[in-house]
Amino acid sequence: MARMNINFKNRVAVIGAGLTLFRRRMYETTRELAWEAAKQALDNAGLTLRDIDAVVLGTAPDAFDGIHMQGEHMTDAAGGYMKPYTRVFVGGGTGVFAAIAGWWHVASGLFDRVLVVAEEKMSTVRPHPQYVFHHIFDPIMDKPLGVNLIWIFALEMARYMYKYNIKKEDIALVSVKNKRNALDHPAAQVAAKITVEDVLNSEVLVWPVQRLDISPVSDGAAAIVLTNEEYAKQYTDTPVWIEGVGWSLDTTYWTNRDLAFPKYLYYAGKMAYKMAGIDNPRKEIDVAEVYDPFDYKELHHMEGLQLARKGEAPILTREGVTERDGDLPINPSGGLLGVGNPIAAAGLMKVAEIFWQLRKEAGKRQVAKDPVTGLAQAWGDLMQIGTVVIMRV
Amino acid sequence: MKLPGTPYKDVDLKEGRIPYVEDKPDAKYRFSAGIAMSRFLEELKNGRIMGLKCLNCGRIYVPPRTFCSYCFKPTSEWVQVKDTGIVNTAVVSYIAADRGRMDKPLVVAVIELDGASPGMGILHKLGNVDPEDVKNGKIFGKRVRAVWRPEEERTGSITDILYFEPMEGD
Amino acid sequence: MPSDVYIIGVGSTRFSPSTPELSFKELMFEAAVKAYNDAGIDARRDLDAIVSASEDYWEGISIFDEYIPDQLGGVLKPVFTVSGDGLWGVIHAYMLIKTGAFNIVAVEAHSKASDIVDINSIWRMAFDPYVIRPLIDNPHVLAGLEMNIFMENLDVDRDAISLVVSKNRANALNNPIAPYGSDVDPDMVSESRVVSYPLRELDISSYSDGAVVAVLAGETAARDLGIDAPKVKGVGWVSGSSYIEEWDYASPEFVWRAAQMAYSQAGIDDPYDSIDVAFIDDRYSFRELQSIYALGLNDGYSLNELMYNGVIYPDGDLPVNPFGGYLGCGYPLLAGGLLKLYNAMMYLRSAGPDTVESALVMARMEYPSPSAAVVILGW
Ligand SMILES: [Zn+2]
Numbered sequence: 001m002a003r004m005n006i007n008f009k010n011r012v013a014v015i016g017a018g019l020t021l022f023r024r025r026m027y028e029t030t031r032e033l034a035w036e037a038a039k040q041a042l043d044n045a046g047l048t049l050r051d052i053d054a055v056v057l058g059t060a061p062d063a064f065d066g067i068h069m070q071g072e073h074m075t076d077a078a079g080g081y082m083k084p085y086t087r088v089f090v091g092g093g094t095g096v097f098a099a100i101a102g103w104w105h106v107a108s109g110l111f112d113r114v115l116v117v118a119e120e121k122m123s124t125v126r127p128h129p130q131y132v133f134h135h136i137f138d139p140i141m142d143k144p145l146g147v148n149l150i151w152i153f154a155l156e157m158a159r160y161m162y163k164y165n166i167k168k169e170d171i172a173l174v175s176v177k178n179k180r181n182a183l184d185h186p187a188a189q190v191a192a193k194i195t196v197e198d199v200l201n202s203e204v205l206v207w208p209v210q211r212l213d214i215s216p217v218s219d220g221a222a223a224i225v226l227t228n229e230e231y232a233k234q235y236t237d238t239p240v241w242i243e244g245v246g247w248s249l250d251t252t253y254w255t256n257r258d259l260a261f262p263k264y265l266y267y268a269g270k271m272a273y274k275m276a277g278i279d280n281p282r283k284e285i286d287v288a289e290v291y292d293p294f295d296y297k298e299l300h301h302m303e304g305l306q307l308a309r310k311g312e313a314p315i316l317t318r319e320g321v322t323e324r325d326g327d328l329p330i331n332p333s334g335g336l337l338g339v340g341n342p343i344a345a346a347g348l349m350k351v352a353e354i355f356w357q358l359r360k361e362a363g364k365r366q367v368a369k370d371p372v373t374g375l376a377q378a379w380g381d382l383m384q385i386g387t388v389v390i391m392r393v
Numbered sequence: 394m395k396l397p398g399t400p401y402k403d404v405d406l407k408e409g410r411i412p413y414v415e416d417k418p419d420a421k422y423r424f425s426a427g428i429a430m431s432r433f434l435e436e437l438k439n440g441r442i443m444g445l446k447c448l449n450c451g452r453i454y455v456p457p458r459t460f461c462s463y464c465f466k467p468t469s470e471w472v473q474v475k476d477t478g479i480v481n482t483a484v485v486s487y488i489a490a491d492r493g494r495m496d497k498p499l500v501v502a503v504i505e506l507d508g509a510s511p512g513m514g515i516l517h518k519l520g521n522v523d524p525e526d527v528k529n530g531k532i533f534g535k536r537v538r539a540v541w542r543p544e545e546e547r548t549g550s551i552t553d554i555l556y557f558e559p560m561e562g563d
Numbered sequence: 564m565p566s567d568v569y570i571i572g573v574g575s576t577r578f579s580p581s582t583p584e585l586s587f588k589e590l591m592f593e594a595a596v597k598a599y600n601d602a603g604i605d606a607r608r609d610l611d612a613i614v615s616a617s618e619d620y621w622e623g624i625s626i627f628d629e630y631i632p633d634q635l636g637g638v639l640k641p642v643f644t645v646s647g648d649g650l651w652g653v654i655h656a657y658m659l660i661k662t663g664a665f666n667i668v669a670v671e672a673h674s675k676a677s678d679i680v681d682i683n684s685i686w687r688m689a690f691d692p693y694v695i696r697p698l699i700d701n702p703h704v705l706a707g708l709e710m711n712i713f714m715e716n717l718d719v720d721r722d723a724i725s726l727v728v729s730k731n732r733a734n735a736l737n738n739p740i741a742p743y744g745s746d747v748d749p750d751m752v753s754e755s756r757v758v759s760y761p762l763r764e765l766d767i768s769s770y771s772d773g774a775v776v777a778v779l780a781g782e783t784a785a786r787d788l789g790i791d792a793p794k795v796k797g798v799g800w801v802s803g804s805s806y807i808e809e810w811d812y813a814s815p816e817f818v819w820r821a822a823q824m825a826y827s828q829a830g831i832d833d834p835y836d837s838i839d840v841a842f843i844d845d846r847y848s849f850r851e852l853q854s855i856y857a858l859g860l861n862d863g864y865s866l867n868e869l870m871y872n873g874v875i876y877p878d879g880d881l882p883v884n885p886f887g888g889y890l891g892c893g894y895p896l897l898a899g900g901l902l903k904l905y906n907a908m909m910y911l912r913s914a915g916p917d918t919v920e921s922a923l924v925m926a927r928m929e930y931p932s933p934s935a936a937v938v939i940l941g942w
Contacts, residue, residue, distance in 0.1 A: 010662075021398030027411065028399060036397040061625040066418050067931075068620040068688035071646045075805040075932040082820060085802040085934070086655070087646040089617075091626040097643060101655070108661035109565050110798075130492040135625040139424050140434070141456050142516055144552045148490050151501055155516075159482035159503075162533045186394045207485040207528055220398070249632045249642035251462050255503045255514040256454075259482060267639050275664060363394075381629040416692050421680035422623035427586025458633065460592045465606045465636040467596075 012106040013232035013239035014099075014391065015225050016045025017352035022189045022220035022340030025123040030065055031077035034119040037221035037345070038079050041115065045225040046235055052225075053111040055080040057087040058098030058118035060343035060380075063132040065124050078117040091136075092293065092380025093247065093387040094118065095222070095347015099376075100245045100389060102226045112228050119221035120342035129217045136382070138252075150214075154206040156259040156383055157296040161208060163260035164311030166299075168208055172199035173317050174295035175212050175337050181324065182334020184364035187349070189340030190216050199295075215293045215335075220342035222349045240358045243373075244276030244390035254382045265304030265379065265386030272388040273306075278373070281306045285328070285390075286371035287357050289350035291379040292335040298322075301377060302330065304386065325368035332357060332365050347378035351389055358393045429457040432471065434549040440541050444509050446470040455509040474508035476539035477560065481505050481514050483532050485524040498524050504537060504557055520556035536560045565661045566781035569792040570940065572602025575905045577740045578773035578892050581677035587622070590774045591673050592634040598776035599636070603788055604667060606636030611665040613637040614652040615644045616672035616897045620685050623678060635671055635776070648672070649775065650900025650926040650936040654798045656779045657938075666784040673774035674895035682770065689930045695807060702930060703767065707759025709812040710849045714761065716813040719852060721761065723870040725749035727848045728765055730876060731884050735891025738906070742771060743891050752848070766848040771893020775901035777908075793911050796921060797831070797939040799824030805932035818857035818927070818935040825937040829921070835862035838939070839918075840910055841881065842903035843925040845888040851875075854925060855883065858937070885910060900926030900936060907940055916942035 018040020020026075020033050028036065034057075042048060057078045062070040071087025078085070088094065088101045095118045102116035122129040133149035160166065173196060182191035194212065202212040232239035248267035250257060257263070269281065278284045288307060292298040299313035307328060308316050316322055322330035333339055333353040336346050354374035356362040378387045405411050426434060429445060433456060436443045445457035445468040452461060453472050461468055483502035489495050500522045503514040519532070520540060526532045537557040547553040574597025576582075576590055585593075599606045613635050617627045624630060628644040631637065645652045649672025656668035679685055683701040690696045699705065713719065726749050735744035747765065755764040785792055799821040803810060822834070831837040841860060845851040852866045860881060861869060869875050875883035886892070886906040895902055907922045921941035928934045 019396055021396045021400065023398060023400035025401050025403065025406070026398050027401050033398070040397065062619045063418075063625045066416060066688065067692065068685060069618050069646065069928075069931060072689070072802075072928060072930065072932040072934070073691070073805050075802045075934075077805075080802050081804055081932075082801060082817060084800045084821075084824070086651055086800070088655075089626075089644045089646050090628050104655075104658045104662050107664075108658035110658060110661065128492045131490070132625060134490050135623075136629065138456075138630075139624070140426060140430050141551055144550050145501070145516060145518065146490050147501075147516065148486065148488060148492075150488065151484060151486055152516075154484035154486075155482045155501070155503055158484050158527075158533075162482065162530055186396050204485075205488050207487070207524070209484075247641050247643065248639050249628070249637060251638045252630050252633050253454075253456065253458075253462065255516050256462075256512060258512060259503070264639060268641075271641065381626055384629060414693055414697075416696060418620075418688055419681070419684040420620060420623065420688070421684075422678050423680060424623065424678055425583050425586050425675070427589045428584070429589070430586060459589055460634050462633040462638050463607070465599075 010107045010109050011229040012103050012226055012242045013229065014242065014355045015227055015232055015236050015239055016041045017224045017355050018044055019187045019349060019352060020221045022187045022218045022342055024189065024216060024218060026219035030119055030121045031074060033121060033219065033221040034074055034077045034117050037119065037223040038115060038117050041223035041225050047225060049079045052079060052113055052115045054084040054105050054114050056098050056101045056105065056114060056116045058094040058344040058348060059087065060091060060094050060120055061132060063135060064120065064122045064129060079115050090380055090385050090387060092343055093378045093385040094344040094380065096351060096376055096378035096387040096389055097247060098344065098348060099224060099351045100247060100387060103242050103245050106226050106228050112231050114226045115223065116226060117223045118344035118348035120345050121219045122217045122342065123219050150206045150209055152254065152383060153294055154209040157208050157294065159259040160296060160300055166314050168200060169196055170314035170318055171296045171299065172196045174292065174298045175199050177323060178292060178331050178335040178337035181332055181365065182338025185334045185339050187339055188334055189218055191334060191338050209294065213295045215337045215341035218340035218342040220340060220345045222345040222352055224348065224351060238359050240355050240391050240393055242389060243392045244272035246271030246388040248386055250384045252382065254384065261310060262300055262304035262386065264384055265301055268386035268388045269305040272390050276390040284373055285375050286369060286373050287329045287332060287354065287367050288375040289331055289333060289353050290377045292331055292337050293341055295337060297379065298330060301379065305377065329367040332362065332367050350376040350378065354391050358391055429459045433457050437553040438547045438549050442474050442476055442506060444472045444474045446472050452510045453513065455506055455513050455515060474506045478504045478506040478537060480532050480535050480537055483519060483527045485527050500524060500527055517554060518556040521558045565663065568657050568660045568795045569780050569785040570777055570795065570908060571780045571785055571788060571790045571792045572598045572778035573905050573908045574598030574601055575740055575775045576773045578771040578895060579742050580769065580771055580893065582772040587673060587675045588634040591671060594774035594776040595635050595671065598778050602778040604778065609667050610636060610640060610669055612641040612659055612668045614655050614668065614670045616647060616649040616652045617644050618646055618897060620688060621896050635669065647928050648897050648900040648926045648936065650904065650924065650938060651800060653777060653904060653938055654800055654936060657795050657798055660779060660781045667778065667780045669776055669778050670901065671776045672898040672901040674772050674898045676770040676896055677772050691931065703759045703762060705807060706847050707762040710762050710847065712812045713849055713853050717856065717866055719866050721753050722749060723867040724849045724852065725752035726870040727845065727851045728752045728890055731845060731888040731890035734877060734885050735887025738886040738891065741887045741892040743769060743893055744887060762847065768846050768889035768894035771895045773895050773898060775898055775905050777901060777904055793940045793942055795938060796941050797825035797829030800934065800936040802932050802934035815857050815933065817933065818854060821935040821937045822858045825939050829939045834859045835881065838921050838923045840885060841883045841923040842907045843883060844927040845884055845890050846894050848890065851883060858925065904938065911940060
């Protein structure tokens with residue numbers, strides 16, 4: 001990003017957040033899930049829908065629901081009826097990106113109070129949600145080869161392991177940590193006490209990816225309420241400010257990229273750090289929710305975000321630095337590996353977790369250090385987009 | 394904290410406790426291949442892998458595109474790249490596209506083709522490779538060559554190449 | 564003060580019933596090169612962000628934003644998709660610049676409708692699967708319902724509606740990017756095949772392929788580039804209900820509300836007086852009159868009089884769709900709003916600041932929940 005043309009006029013605060021349970025299959029429809037989360041967030045902020053000026057929706061591929069223009073299907077349920085309402089979409093990066101879009105609705109000065117809702121219902125599609133991902137690939141180069149989503153992540157993981165000589169044992173530690181952290185999360189779907197051996201002995205899907213390296217498929221929804229400075233101070237004594245946002249989309253041609261390092265996230269992070277005035281992320285970020293649909297991605301993303309040097313994230317993990325009581329707690333919520341992965345909702349759950357951590361409202365999940373600055377991040381598309389939000393109290 | 398939501402199990406669905414409506418999307422498309430990919434597919438029938446070169450920055454793109462991803466100039470010069478290359482990364486798949494188990498594991502890889510710009514790889518299958526050599530990392534950086542379908546069976550598809558296999562003496 | 568926002572460049576392909584010779588990427592690339600050239604920018608150096616409009620089922624590729632960066636000059640830049648018409652993309656670009664963190668933002672939208680084998684089967688998937696899909700298999704059914712009650716409640720003649728088709732198809736003859744320019748007699752419209760009574764074949768805009776890119780910039784950037792460009796004076800967008808049983812078919816409130824939002828930003832009290840030309844929804848012929856009414860642009864005229872008195876013809880008091888609208892350019896799915904914006908820019912540039920003060924651009928999304936976006940441009 002080039003130079004900024006003015007100083008920010010409108011500071012944006014998060015003043016409320018809400019979640020539904022994350023589960024493999026939910027009785028509620030997409031609309032019902034979105035409404036539940038929106039209601040929770042509004043209650044948490046002490047607002048009603050009448051107080052909301054505009055609504056942003058995040059939901060990942062329409063194919064999960066089999067509904068064309070899914071965003072439009074959700075209008076009333078997300079609170080967008082007769083309001084300025086929009087859906088933004090960047091694949092798996094959508095959850096955090098919806099918060100970014102909410103930020104610019106307020107930061108632009110157009111709106112005072114904005115509701116951001118993210119939902120995903122993956123259980124609708126039969127026989128398995130994986131099948132939907134077949135249709136994300138290039139119909140000429142990749143699809144005829146029978147490509148599976150896990151292939152491409154495995155190819156990235158394998159390259160990362162090869163380049164930095166990383167052992168599967170070290171990567172498995174992420175899964176162990178996150179599933180354990182999730183034991184304290186009220187929405188958690190797959191919280192568990194497991195060992196590195198459990199991960200290494202789980203079903204091999206696409207080597208090096210095994211079943212316990214991966215987050216589950218889930219149904220769920222999340223929501224947050226954003227306001228400008230004036231309203232934030234009126235509604236709460238503890239607003240959490242969004243001080244930086246960043247995102248970056250890499251080339252479509254994923255086989256032309258350096259898969260060992262997430263360059264898209266390096267750029268997204270750089271943009272957000274610049275906005276938030278952060279020079280040394282490793283020192284200045286107190287707690288981070290990085291996107292962890294696979295265990296290796298937590299490590300990969302820490303390096304892309306400059307929270308670790310290249311190849312260093314597994315070492316920090318082994319040394320306990322990323323535990324809740326460590327120097328740089330990563331995914332204290334339990335992440336996607338522990339709480340679950342209703343795609344867009346999982347991303348926004350991460351923003352909600354940073355909101356609670358910075359307000360010291362995370363209960364048993366509260367990190368040991370006194371956090372002032374936190375970061376939430378998501379990732380998606382063909383291993384291609386990074387979305388980053390930096391928050392402060 | 395009690396969160397909203399009502400989970401159910403697959404068995405509840407199978408035993409009729411969860412009301413639902415069923416529908417099957419009827420979504421069909423014919424994707425126009427366009428200038429770059431039409432020629433690419435046509436030349437596969439001839440056993441040739443074609444790239445497009447950006448005359449501004451010199452990058453040779455495979456798969457070809459009419460625009461340069463990095464300097465945004467039109468690419469205009471067709472270049473035949475070799476059907477040999479090196480393995481950038483490889484994995485062993487035990488599952489098919491629909492998540493079902495495969496009968497026999499399949500090795501897939503990103504292969505950087507000789508003659509394309511460094512790092513310009515394509516996705517393809519590897520044949521005659523022991524899955525163990527993927528797991529112990531031996532296959533990384535190895536030279537491989539395309540094994541083509543017999544000419545009369547080619548249809549102008551990426552599957553005109555059956556797979557890549559390690560080159561002898563390498 | 565937040566920066567004013569300008570449209571510093573536009574580019575469009577020719578619109579066409581089908582484009583088998585080009586991939587969607589190649590179509591997008593052509594529009595992007597034209598727009599960046601028009602704005603005098605180097606995409607790789609100057610663009611701070613790119614917004615692209617897409618919906619997965621229109622593209623036939625899930626998570627379509629994967630396939631947009633390279634051909635727009637957006638690799639490793641802040642690029643994203645808005646699920647909706649390109650005019651919503653313009654609004655997002657406008658907001659991004661207003662935050663102060665972005666200077667130059669491009670917006671892209673395209674249609675490859677001809678790549679879809681059976682387009683009604685895709686429309687059908689936009690409907691509620693529980694109670695609507697079992698009943699309705701194409702969108703024209705709803706348009707027929709809408710047209711009927713609109714004509715009834717607002718006392719609109721069949722002849723007036725047929726004249727909209729004649730006017731727009733004739734207007735398209737002067738538009739080099741429009742494929743459906745023609746001399747269509749109003750009787751041909753009212754005697755064409757009934758699709759969903761009272762909606763007839765010629766009341767419906769045919770689909771078209773094409774791509775449009777617009778480049779927006781803040782004050783500083785526009786000044787640095789030395790461009791005297793039209794300004795975005797106001798934006799508005801509002802959604803209706805996704806329960807089609809609850810629509811007000813005759814007079815869409817969401818259009819009215821979107822317009823009020825844009826008017827208030829632009830400081831417009833009397834729209835008919837302030838707006839000199841309008842580029843508005845005519846996906847179906849009657850929609851042009853319905854939109855004029857909802858936008859408050861009919862002044863003292865009845866909707867019939869707008870046609871019979873020539874008010875909205877190119878040489879009338881308020882030209883509407885003077886370059887042919889969707890009826891003349893084709894309905895390019897999500898590229899519709901940007902196509903209208905492109906036509907508005909052509910009009911503003913040729914007329915100049917002395918003749919035209921403000922132009923109104925409006926687009927609608929159709930189903931499941933209808934919604935409207937309004938952008939007011941001017942000098
Ligand atoms: Zn180049």
